Amino acid sequence: QAKYLAQIILVGAQVVGRAFMRALRQEFAASRAAADARGRSERPQSAAASRIIGISLQEAQQILNVSNLNPEEIQKNYDHLFKVNDKSVGGSFYLQSKVVRAKERLDEELRIQAKGDKEKGKKAET
Numbered sequence: 001q002a003k004y005l006a007q008i009i010l011v012g013a014q015v016v017g018r019a020f021m022r023a024l025r026q027e028f029a030a031s032r033a034a035a036d037a038r039g040r041s042e043r044p045q046s047a048a049a050s051r052i053i054g055i056s057l058q059e060a061q062q063i064l065n066v067s068n069l070n071p072e073e074i075q076k077n078y079d080h081l082f083k084v085n086d087k088s089v090g091g092s093f094y095l096q097s098k099v100v101r102a103k104e105r106l107d108e109e110l111r112i113q114a115k116g117d118k119e120k121g122k123k124a125e126t
Contacts, residue, residue, distance in 0.1 A: 063102035078103045
């Protein structure tokens, strides 16, 4: 009886293990496909900034709750969220660091856009 019980447990563990590995592979493939799609949709400089800072433009906008790249709105939301998540008032350092990374990402995107606008202006003059 113990022999059969051990075999049932072993077979069950193998089935669960295979299913888990299959699900894990599918999740990795979906994650890779999403990253590739995100990289193709962004401009090369923007995609590079996302890789360097470690946060996408969309994610940064969601964290700071901004729909467009308005520097005043970004700064206002950043100041509020940074202050609310300060550890001295019971906030979370993790959330505060997410807010900082989001602000860095949006600032980088604004810099990229300003550089692109300046280059377009130079091309129009010539």
